[in-house]
Amino acid sequence: xxxxxxxxxxxxxxxxxxxxxxxxxxxxxxxxxxxxxxxxxxxxxxxxxxxxxxxxxxxxxxxxxxxxxxxxxxxxxxxxxxxxxxxxxxxxxxxxxxxxxxxxxxxxxxxxxxxxxxxxxxxxxxxxxxxxxxxxxxxxxxxxxxxxxxxxxxxxxxxxxxxxxxxxxxxxxxxxxxxxxxxxxxxxxxxxxxxxxxxxxxxxxxxxxxxxxxxxxxxxxxxxxxxxxxxxxxxxxxxxxxxxxxxxxxxxxxxxxxxxxxxxxxxxxxxxxxxxxxxxxxxxxxxxxxxxxxxxxxxxxxxxxxxxxxxxxxxxxxxxxxxxxxxxxxxxxxxxxxxxxxxxxxxxxxxxxxxxxxxxxxxxxxxxxxxxxxxxxxxxxxxxxxxxxxxxxxxxxxxxxxxxxxxxxxxxxxxxxxxxxxxxxxxxxxxxxxxxxxxxxxxxxxxxxxxxxxxx
Numbered sequence: 486x487x488x489x490x491x492x493x494x495x496x497x498x499x500x501x502x503x504x505x506x507x508x509x510x511x512x513x514x515x516x517x518x519x520x521x522x523x524x525x526x527x528x529x530x531x532x533x534x535x536x537x538x539x540x541x542x543x544x545x546x547x548x549x550x551x552x553x554x555x556x557x558x559x560x561x562x563x564x565x566x567x568x569x570x571x572x573x574x575x576x577x578x579x580x581x582x583x584x585x586x587x588x589x590x591x592x593x594x595x596x597x598x599x600x601x602x603x604x605x606x607x608x609x610x611x612x613x614x615x616x617x618x619x620x621x622x623x624x625x626x627x628x629x630x631x632x633x634x635x636x637x638x639x640x641x642x643x644x645x646x647x648x649x650x651x652x653x654x655x656x657x658x659x660x661x662x663x664x665x666x667x668x669x670x671x672x673x674x675x676x677x678x679x680x681x682x683x684x685x686x687x688x689x690x691x692x693x694x695x696x697x698x699x700x701x702x703x704x705x706x707x708x709x710x711x712x713x714x715x716x717x718x719x720x721x722x723x724x725x726x727x728x729x730x731x732x733x734x735x736x737x738x739x740x741x742x743x744x745x746x747x748x749x750x751x752x753x754x755x756x757x758x759x760x761x762x763x764x765x766x767x768x769x770x771x772x773x774x775x776x777x778x779x780x781x782x783x784x785x786x787x788x789x790x791x792x793x794x795x796x797x798x799x800x801x802x803x804x805x806x807x808x809x810x811x812x813x814x815x816x817x818x819x820x821x822x823x824x825x826x827x828x829x830x831x832x833x834x835x836x837x838x839x840x841x842x843x844x845x846x847x848x849x850x851x852x853x854x855x856x857x858x859x860x861x862x863x864x865x866x867x868x869x870x871x872x873x874x875x876x877x878x879x880x881x882x883x884x885x886x887x888x889x890x891x892x893x894x895x896x897x898x899x900x901x902x903x904x905x906x907x908x909x910x911x912x913x914x915x916x917x918x919x920x921x922x923x924x925x926x927x928x929x930x931x932x933x934x935x936x937x938x939x940x941x
Contacts (some may be wrong), residue, residue, distance in 0.1 A: 487515025547594030697784025760804035
């Protein structure tokens with residue numbers, strides 16, 4: 486269990502439900518829908534790692550189902566479908582968050598469902614798909630506030646489609662009446678979200694709790710996703726991340742320009758309209774965070790918060806490859822490049838034992854398990870842990886009901902004058918305590934479990 490997961494459980498899953506809605510105490514760690522579903526899951530199944538993470542596993546299931554449905558709707562070609570699955574799933578950094586008790590997984594799964602129904606509307610022009618798309622988008626926002634960027638982009642993308650229909654079909658009504666009627670779902674969802682989030686978001690803003698960076702959109706948002714996804718790999722030198730971004734820009738421009746050229750031609754079809762609409766969706770989502778930075782001072786999305794752009798962008802290459810349906814061998818050749826590149830990278834970097842963002846909690850559970858099995862004591866002992874490890878320790882202290890055995894003590898900094906029965910710290914921090922009074926019980930990677938010597 487990692488620091489942010491544990492904090493969600495210890496703080497927001499335990500407080501009165503009205504405080505969850507009002508985000509008291511103020512913190513962006515409270516991913517509203519995720520928190521509420523964790524409360525439901527633990528109420529039914531009891532407190533455990535599985536029940537706490539169950540909502541995220543459900544989010545991953547949604548993402549798998551609707552990403553596959555969307556890919557199949559865009560193309561029926563086997564090679565494009567396989568390439569789409571790889572593009573949308575085999576990013577090791579992105580995949581980390583589907584197993585964590587955070588709102589990211591739920592938000593991405595619901596966002597993918599929203600995008601699927603957006604494309605269904607492009608195909609069939611049925612209003613029920615508008616309703617479903619905005620319903621899922623609203624739930625995505627309530628899972629994590631970052632999805633507001635997607636929600637705004639969705640409103641623009643839908644109205645772009647409506648405007649095309651209005652111009653092409655010469656509908657016998659005024660444009661304003663037509664757009665208002667079509668935007669009923671968007672307006673209703675916006676009102677509900679405003680009622681739910683206006684107060685909590687204002688408190689987050691007042692307390693400057695937004696996570697991000699204040700450098701540039703390219704470095705903080707785009708490059709941070711690429712660098713984190715590469716897991717430190719520099720396959721063709723230090724400039725490789727910039728090369729990848731250049732390729733991504735070429736694909737993005739290819740989709741926008743080619744689909745735009747086909748827009749009012751006789752050869753235009755759902756694939757071209759969809760490509761342009763999803764290109765617009767990605768564009769507005771990017772400009773949303775840029776505008777917020779310049780107008781409101783909100784930090785640029787970075788690292789895990791910027792991952793919202795990964796599925797939004799990864800749809801575009803699927804449209805790009807679909808444009809080559811009449812050139813089968815070229816299409817196959819183009820699809821094979823990302824298919825093998827992503828698969829190779831994922832095989833090298835797939836995380837099965839830790840989380841890249843919160844690597845320092847890799848051995849927390851192992852350390853506590855070892856302590857309980859091997860360090861028997863008839864009295865309650867004190868256990869000193871650094872601040873960023875303490876939420877995970879306190880999580881197990883609570884869920885395993887260890888309060889009568891161990892007193893977990895959070896340490897903002899170490900001191901040579903503080904003596905606890907046990908320490909769990911980075912081995913390199915040993916000089917910061919009176920290490921001569923302790924003995925090593927067990928090492929866990931770079932961390933060490935220390936026990937106060939009996940004579941002390």
